Amino acid sequence: xxxxxxxxxxxxxxxxxxxxxxxxxxxxxxxxxxxxxxxxxxxxxxxxxxxxxxxxxxxxxxxxxxxxxxxxxxxxxxxxxxxxxxxxxxxxxxxxxxxxxxxxxxxxxxxxxxxxxxxxxxxxxxxxxxxxxxxxxxxxxxxxxxxxxxxxxxxxxxxxxxxxxxxxxxxxxxxxxxxxxxxxxxxxxxxxxxxxxxxxx
Amino acid sequence: xxxxxxxxxxxxxxxxxxxxxxxxxxxxxxxxxxxxxxxxxxxxxxxxxxxxxxxxxxxxxxxxxxxxxxxxxxxxxxxxxxxxxxxxxxxxxxxxxxxxxxxxxxxxxxxxxxxxxxxxxxxxxxxxxxxxxxxxxxxxxxxxxxxxxxxxxxxxxxxxxxxxxxxxxxxxxxxxxxxxxxxxxxxxxxxxxxxxxxxxx
DNA sequence: TTTTGACCAAAATATTAAAAAAGTCAGAAA
DNA sequence: TTTCTGACTTTTTTAATATTTTGGTCAAAA
Numbered sequence: 001x002x003x004x005x006x007x008x009x010x011x012x013x014x015x016x017x018x019x020x021x022x023x024x025x026x027x028x029x030x031x032x033x034x035x036x037x038x039x040x041x042x043x044x045x046x047x048x049x050x051x052x053x054x055x056x057x058x059x060x061x062x063x064x065x066x067x068x069x070x071x072x073x074x075x076x077x078x079x080x081x082x083x084x085x086x087x088x089x090x091x092x093x094x095x096x097x098x099x100x101x102x103x104x105x106x107x108x109x110x111x112x113x114x115x116x117x118x119x120x121x122x123x124x125x126x127x128x129x130x131x132x133x134x135x136x137x138x139x140x141x142x143x144x145x146x147x148x149x150x151x152x153x154x155x156x157x158x159x160x161x162x163x164x165x166x167x168x169x170x171x172x173x174x175x176x177x178x179x180x181x182x183x184x185x186x187x188x189x190x191x192x193x194x195x196x197x198x199x200x201x
Numbered sequence: 202x203x204x205x206x207x208x209x210x211x212x213x214x215x216x217x218x219x220x221x222x223x224x225x226x227x228x229x230x231x232x233x234x235x236x237x238x239x240x241x242x243x244x245x246x247x248x249x250x251x252x253x254x255x256x257x258x259x260x261x262x263x264x265x266x267x268x269x270x271x272x273x274x275x276x277x278x279x280x281x282x283x284x285x286x287x288x289x290x291x292x293x294x295x296x297x298x299x300x301x302x303x304x305x306x307x308x309x310x311x312x313x314x315x316x317x318x319x320x321x322x323x324x325x326x327x328x329x330x331x332x333x334x335x336x337x338x339x340x341x342x343x344x345x346x347x348x349x350x351x352x353x354x355x356x357x358x359x360x361x362x363x364x365x366x367x368x369x370x371x372x373x374x375x376x377x378x379x380x381x382x383x384x385x386x387x388x389x390x391x392x393x394x395x396x397x398x399x400x401x402x
Numbered sequence: 403t404t405t406t407g408a409c410c411a412a413a414a415t416a417t418t419a420a421a422a423a424a425g426t427c428a429g430a431a432a
Numbered sequence: 433t434t435t436c437t438g439a440c441t442t443t444t445t446t447a448a449t450a451t452t453t454t455g456g457t458c459a460a461a462a
Contacts, residue, residue, distance in 0.1 A: 026420080028423060028424085029300075029424065031424075039427085039452075041427085041436070041437060042436055044424090044425065045434095045435065048425095050423095050424070050425090154387075154388055154391050154392060157362075157366050158363060158392055160362070161221055161359060161361070161365055162358060162359060163362075163364020164362055164365045187355055193399075194355075194399035195396070195399055196399070197399035197400075198395035198396055198398035198399030198400075199395060199400075200398075200402065228451080230454075231454075231455095240405065241406090241454095241456085242404055242457080243406075246403095249456095251454075380456065
């Protein structure tokens with residue numbers, strides 16, 4: 001890796017530490033600079049503004065996420081098992097980076113076009129993964145269905161919906177406890193089980 | 202109906218008109234009183250405070266909702282059809298009373314114990330309805346499953362999750378348009394279809 | 403028993419001043 | 433030339449305050 005890129009990575013990693021501990025909204029560029037023992041203008045040498053640093057953080061975390069999913073993915077296994085494994089990876093990341101909650105603290109971050117595009121792109125990548133998983137299950141004769149992208153979107157959105165329900169039930173500014181998290185996870189798996197069976201007919 | 206109760210109902214109906222037009226947060230007790238051409242203390246003669254008026258509103262709307270669901274419910278029909286009918290009723294109400302968004306505008310209304318209890322109670326009623334529907338489908342041999350309450354909770358929460366996803370995609374303070382609403386409705390129905398099939402095995 | 407005008411206290415809102423943060427730049431260090 | 437920084441400016445947040453609105457009360461009238 002080029003030296004400049006390495007430095008860029010270090011900054012992103014420093015930002016991730018702060019973000020995942022205090023949230024994006026409560027982290028200043030100075031905080032990050034101090035953690036790395038550099039000056040603020042150094043940060044601005046590598047990133048045009050805070051938004052692009054956040055963008056870098058999002059990208060890095062999701063890459064880590066997609067890698068973890070791919071690593072755990074074994075096409076040999078039956079569909080339901082694959083989905084359950086994926087749910088575990090998803091929720092590990094959900095827990096690890098809970099404090100990031102992109103929407104929170106930085107009001108109009110989600111209204112920003114660049115951020116929205118990036119987020120949608122990442123969502124699409126996850127959707128493509130599930131489309132691939134469902135497609136592979138079809139080839140193996142496990143399920144009978146046509147429109148895989150549509151199926152993937154429906155499944156993914158149902159999972160995310162259950163996650164959101166869990167977050168909403170949790171009091172604001174409080175980390176959802178293990179119990180609630182397990183309950184959520186179980187619901188997602190139960191749904192996956194029924195979902196899988198439903199695709200067989 | 203006793204005269205006093207009739208007056209109470211009129212106040213609730215007046216409140217509903219305001220609430221569903223401007224939201225709870227933007228509606229004052231004076232607004233409601235003026236609409237009904239009475240004084241504010243009159244309102245307080247029938248309700249100890251605004252919270253109890255809101256409680257009355259919630260109760261009335263949900264009663265209307267449950268009645269509509271029951272009315273459309275025909276145990277003779279097959280499970281999937283029943284679920285689809287129910288989704289239509291649900292979303293009609295969702296649209297009709299979208300402006301109410303209980304959480305919004307009135308910050309700690311959802312933290313209030315009385316409101317939470319009421320809301321949970323209503324959620325339980327809907328859950329019981331679905332448990333009944335699933336139970337009846339089982340008796341008819343349509344599905345094979347044991348824990349109906351659990352199943353009902355999972356299904357209901359998935360529906361609500363998809364609704365929430367739709368709301369989150371909609372820009373703040375803007376009514377979700379017909380297109381988005383239809384898409385949401387379609388997703389709920391697709392999920393119901395797969396869900397139903399998944400319960401057969 | 404029901405309703406109201408006049409009133410009060412609490413909460414929301416608007417205003418302003420102070421502090422903190424984002425972002426810039428000329429120039430130093432590597 | 434590339435990377436970095438101290439000192440600076442500008443924009444946002446936050447805090448403090450005054451002002452208005454709103455929820456809620458009460459004595460008295462209908």
